[in-house]
Amino acid sequence: MHLQSLEVFRAVARHRTITGAAAELRYTQSAVSRQVAALEAEVGVRLFDRLPRGVALTEEGRSLLGHAEAVLDRLAAARRDLADLRGLGAGRVRLGAFPTAVAALVPRAMAAFRSAHPDVALTLVEGLTPALLERLAAGDADVAVVSAPPDRPLDDARVRLRHLLDEHLLVAVPRGHRLARRRVVRLAEFADDYWIAGSATVEDTLLRSTLPRGFRPRVDIVAAEWTGKLGCVAAGLGVALVPELAARATPADLALLRLHADDASARRVFAATPAGRTRSPAVRVLLDHLVRSAADL
Amino acid sequence: MHLQSLEVFRAVARHRTITGAAAELRYTQSAVSRQVAALEAEVGVRLFDRLPRGVALTEEGRSLLGHAEAVLDRLAAARRDLADLRGLGAGRVRLGAFPTAVAALVPRAMAAFRSAHPDVALTLVEGLTPALLERLAAGDADVAVVSAPPDRPLDDARVRLRHLLDEHLLVAVPRGHRLARRRVVRLAEFADDYWIAGSATVEDTLLRSTLPRGFRPRVDIVAAEWTGKLGCVAAGLGVALVPELAARATPADLALLRLHADDASARRVFAATPAGRTRSPAVRVLLDHLVRSAADL
DNA sequence: GCGAGACATTCGTGGCCGGCATGGATGTCG
DNA sequence: CGACATCCATGCCGGCCACGAATGTCTCGC
Numbered sequence: 001m002h003l004q005s006l007e008v009f010r011a012v013a014r015h016r017t018i019t020g021a022a023a024e025l026r027y028t029q030s031a032v033s034r035q036v037a038a039l040e041a042e043v044g045v046r047l048f049d050r051l052p053r054g055v056a057l058t059e060e061g062r063s064l065l066g067h068a069e070a071v072l073d074r075l076a077a078a079r080r081d082l083a084d085l086r087g088l089g090a091g092r093v094r095l096g097a098f099p100t101a102v103a104a105l106v107p108r109a110m111a112a113f114r115s116a117h118p119d120v121a122l123t124l125v126e127g128l129t130p131a132l133l134e135r136l137a138a139g140d141a142d143v144a145v146v147s148a149p150p151d152r153p154l155d156d157a158r159v160r161l162r163h164l165l166d167e168h169l170l171v172a173v174p175r176g177h178r179l180a181r182r183r184v185v186r187l188a189e190f191a192d193d194y195w196i197a198g199s200a201t202v203e204d205t206l207l208r209s210t211l212p213r214g215f216r217p218r219v220d221i222v223a224a225e226w227t228g229k230l231g232c233v234a235a236g237l238g239v240a241l242v243p244e245l246a247a248r249a250t251p252a253d254l255a256l257l258r259l260h261a262d263d264a265s266a267r268r269v270f271a272a273t274p275a276g277r278t279r280s281p282a283v284r285v286l287l288d289h290l291v292r293s294a295a296d297l
Numbered sequence: 298m299h300l301q302s303l304e305v306f307r308a309v310a311r312h313r314t315i316t317g318a319a320a321e322l323r324y325t326q327s328a329v330s331r332q333v334a335a336l337e338a339e340v341g342v343r344l345f346d347r348l349p350r351g352v353a354l355t356e357e358g359r360s361l362l363g364h365a366e367a368v369l370d371r372l373a374a375a376r377r378d379l380a381d382l383r384g385l386g387a388g389r390v391r392l393g394a395f396p397t398a399v400a401a402l403v404p405r406a407m408a409a410f411r412s413a414h415p416d417v418a419l420t421l422v423e424g425l426t427p428a429l430l431e432r433l434a435a436g437d438a439d440v441a442v443v444s445a446p447p448d449r450p451l452d453d454a455r456v457r458l459r460h461l462l463d464e465h466l467l468v469a470v471p472r473g474h475r476l477a478r479r480r481v482v483r484l485a486e487f488a489d490d491y492w493i494a495g496s497a498t499v500e501d502t503l504l505r506s507t508l509p510r511g512f513r514p515r516v517d518i519v520a521a522e523w524t525g526k527l528g529c530v531a532a533g534l535g536v537a538l539v540p541e542l543a544a545r546a547t548p549a550d551l552a553l554l555r556l557h558a559d560d561a562s563a564r565r566v567f568a569a570t571p572a573g574r575t576r577s578p579a580v581r582v583l584l585d586h587l588v589r590s591a592a593d594l
Numbered sequence: 595g596c597g598a599g600a601c602a603t604t605c606g607t608g609g610c611c612g613g614c615a616t617g618g619a620t621g622t623c624g
Numbered sequence: 625c626g627a628c629a630t631c632c633a634t635g636c637c638g639g640c641c642a643c644g645a646a647t648g649t650c651t652c653g654c
Contacts, residue, residue: 001372003300004611019631028613033632035611043379049574050632052620056436059389059577060382067375071368075298078364082340085357092356139353277346280356301642316600328643330601335642347601349651 001042003075006068008035009047013065017054084119091282092121096132097145100245101269105164106145109293113286120282133159136274142283144272145290159272162287164294166266170242170256172233180255187263194238196229230254243267245297269294298339300372303365305332306344310362314351381416388579389418393429394442398566401545402461403442406590410583417579430456433571439580441569442587456569459584461591463563464541467553469530477552484560491535493518493526527551540564542594566591 011021012032022032040047047061057065084090097106102124110122125132125141132144137158145164148154154161171190173180179189233240234253247256271290273279279287308318309329319329337344344358354362381387394403399421407419422429422438429441434455442461445451451458468487470477476486518529530537531550544553568587570576576584 001300003298017631029632030614030634031612034634037633038611043376045379045383046575050619051573052631054631056574058575059439059579060379063378063382063387064375067371067378071371071375074364074368074371078361078368079340081360081364082342082357085360086342091360142356274346276348277353278343278355282356314600325644326601327603327645330603331642334602350600352601 001039003072005035005039005042006072008032009039010065010068010072012036012048012055013057013061015054016056020054086281088117088120088282088285090119091280092123093143093280093282093286094123094125094141095143095145095286096125096127096135096141098129098132098147099126100243101145101147102126103246105245105269105290105293105297108296109286109289112293113289116289117282117285122286129154133272136272139274142273142280143286143290146270146272148268148270150266150268154268154270154272156272158275160275161270161272162291164269164271164290165297167244167269168261168266169259169264170244170247171259172230172240172242172254172256174234174236174254176236177239177255179257182257184260185257186260190239196232196238196240245269298336300369302332302336302339303369305329306336307362307365307369309333309345309352310354310358312351313353317351383578385414385579385582386416388416388577389420390440390577390579390583391420391422391438392440392442392583393422393424393432393438395426395429395444396423397540397542398442398444399423400543402542402566402587402590402594405593406583406586409590410586413586414579414582419583426451430569433569436571439570439577440583440587443567443569445565445567447563447565451565451567451569453569455572457572458567458569459588461566461568461587462594464566465558465563466556466561467539467541467544468556469527469537469539469551469553471531471533471551473533474536474552476554479554481557482554483557487536491518493529493535493537542566545594 008021008025008027011025012018015021015024018032018036019029022029025032027035036048043060043064045060046058047064048055049058081090095106095110106124110124113120114122125135127135129144129146129148132141132146133156135141136144144159146154146161147167171185179185229240230242232238242256271287273283273287305318305322305324308322309315312318312321315329315333316326319326322329324332333345340357340361342357343355344361345352346355378387392403392407403421407421410417411419422432424432426441426443426445429438429443430453432438433441441456443451444464468482476482518534526537527539527548529535531548539553568584570580570584
C-alpha cells in the first residue's frame with residue numbers, strides 16, 4: 001500500500017468526485033481513477049460506489065478513511081517534528097559534566113541555551129570523567145564536559161573533543177594572610193601553612209596528582225564539602241587548593257591566589273561528543289554556548 | 298515519502314544493522330542501504346550514524362521512529378478492520394422500517410442478526426415509507442423495510458427492492474363473536490358490526506384505502522393505540538381491522554380472521570437498499586435475515 | 595597484515611505510474 | 625428525442641524508480 005494512494009483516496013473522499021480530486025492533486029483524471037482502482041484491488045473491497053454524478057464512500061471506504069486520515073496526519077506530525085528539530089523547536093540534549101564544572105561553567109551555558117531554545121529538553125547528569133565517557137559511548141548522553149590532567153591527555157578514540165579552557169589551581173587564603181595581596185604564589189611559600197584537604201574525594205586525588213614532587217603539605221583538617229573547606233580557610237584555620245572552576249563559589253572574605261605554572265600545570269577541560277556520530281543542531285548550539293561560557297568565565 | 302521506506306527504516310532501527318534488516322525483509326543489503334539514504338535525503342537529516350559495526354539512531358531518527366511505528370501500526374489496524382468488515386467482525390448497518398414492521402418482522406431479523414454478528418452495530422429508525430426512501434437516497438440509512446399498497450407499486454428508481462412478503466388484512470373479533478370460528482370472512486358479513494378505527498393515524502388511512510368500494514363501516518369508537526383498540530375488541534365493543542404484521546401483538550382473548558382476497562388485496566412489503574450502491578456483507582446478511590424472518594412469520 | 599563484516603556505490607533492467615486519448619454510461623436541455 | 629455535458633474506465637506508451645548483482649571502502653579482530 002502506498003501513501004500516495006491514501007492521499008488520493010482521501011482527496012477523492014473529500015471531493016466525492018474523481019475528476020475534482022484529480023484537479024486538486026494536479027493529476028489527470030485517469031491517474032486518480034486507476035489509483036483508486038488499484039487501492040480497491042489491493043484491499044479487495046470496493047471503497048467507492050460509482051454514481052452518475054461522482055462517487056460515494058462505501059461502508060468499507062468509511063472505515064478506511066478514518067485510518068487513512070490518521071496515518072496522513074501522523075505523517076505530517078513527523079515532518080513537523082523533524083523540521084522543529086532542525087530549527088531547534090524541539091529535541092533533547094542529555095548533558096553530563098564533572099562536578100566542579102557544574103559550579104559555574106555548565107549552568108551558565110545551560111541557562112543561555114535554555115533561554116535561546118526553550119523547546120529543547122536539556123538535562124544534566126553530574127559524574128566523573130571516566131563515567132561520563134562511558135555514558136557517551138553507550139549513547140546515554142549527548143555531550144559531556146570532561147577534564148584531563150595535563151600529564152595524561154584524553155585519548156579516548158570514542159569521543160571527539162572540543163577544548164573549552166585550561167583550568168588553573170588557586171590557593172584560598174584568609175584575607176589577613178601574609179600572602180593575601182600577591183597574585184601569583186609558589187607552593188614552597190606555604191611550607192609552614194596548614195592545609196585543609198578535601199578528604200578522600202576524587203577531586204582531592206585529582207588535585208594532588210597535579211602537584212609537583214617534593215611538596216608535602218601539612219594536613220590536619222579534612223572537609224569534604226566546599227562550603228566547609230572554605231569556611232575553615234576564612235576562619236584562619238589554614239589554606240586550601242581550589243580549582244579555578246570552583247572559584248565562583250567562594251565567599252568574599254578570603255583571597256584566591258594563582259599558583260605559579262611550574263607548581264601545578266593547568267587541567268584541560270573539554271566538551272566531548274561521541275566520535276563518528278552526527279551532532280544534532282541542538283548539540284552543536286550547546287557546544288557553542290559552552291565555549292562562549294568558558295571564555296566569559 | 299513511501300510506506301516501504303518507513304518499514305525499512307523501522308527494521309533497520311530494530312536490527313541496528315542494515316545487513317540484518319535486509320535479511321529480514323528479503324532485500325539485498327544495497328537496496329536497504331539506498332532506501333535509508335533516500336529517506337535521509339528526503340527529510341534532509343541523517344537518521345542513523347554509521348558505526349563500524351552497524352548503525353545507531355540519531356536524535357532525529359528517534360523522533361521519526363516513533364511516528365513511523367505509529368503510522369505502520371495504524372495501517373495494520375486499517376487492514377484488520379477491512380478484514381473484519383468482510384468477515385462481519387465489524388461495521389455498521391442503519392435500518393429503517395415502517396411502524397407495523399417493527400412489531401414482529403424487524404425485531405426478529407435484528408435479533409437473529411445480532412446474535413450471529415454481535416460486532417456489527419445495527420441501528421433502527423422507525424418511519425413511514427416515503428421518509429424511509431428519502432433516508433436511503435440521502436445515504437442516511439442502509440436498508441429500509443417499506444410497504445406498498447397493491448394498486449400503487451413502488452417504482453422509485455433510486456432503490457433496489459427485495460420482496461419480503463405480502464401482507465393480508467385481518468379482522469379482530471372477540472372470542473365469542475359469531476364468526477370467531479371462521480378462517481376467511483367477507484367484509485359484507487360485518488355490515489351489522491361496529492368498527493373500532495385507528496383515528497386519523499396514517500395506518501388507518503392506509504388500511505382504509507385498501508378496502509373495497511361500497512363498504513361503509515359503522516364507526517363509533519376511535520382508538521389510536523393498538524392496545525386500546527384491541528382491548529375494545531376483546532371487551533366486545535366491536536371489531537377492528539388489523540394488518541397481518543401487527544397480529545403478533547394481539548392478546549389471546551380475541552380471534553383474527555383473514556379477509557377474503559376480493560375484499561382487501563395484500564399490501565406488499567419490501568426491503569429496500571440504495572440502487573447502484575454496493576451492499577456491504579453486513580447488509581446482505583441482514584437482508585437474508587429479513588427474508589427468513591418474513592417466511593417464518 | 596590479512597580476512598571478515600559492514601556500509602556505499604555503480605550499472606543494468608524490469609515494473610510501475612504517470613499523461614494522452616478514447617470509450618461508455620448517465621443526466622440535462624433545447 | 626437527439627445533442628451535449630459530465631464523469632468514470634481503459635488501452636497505450638514513455639520515463640523514472642527501485643531492485644539485484646558486483647565491486648569498492650573502511651574498520652576490527654586474529
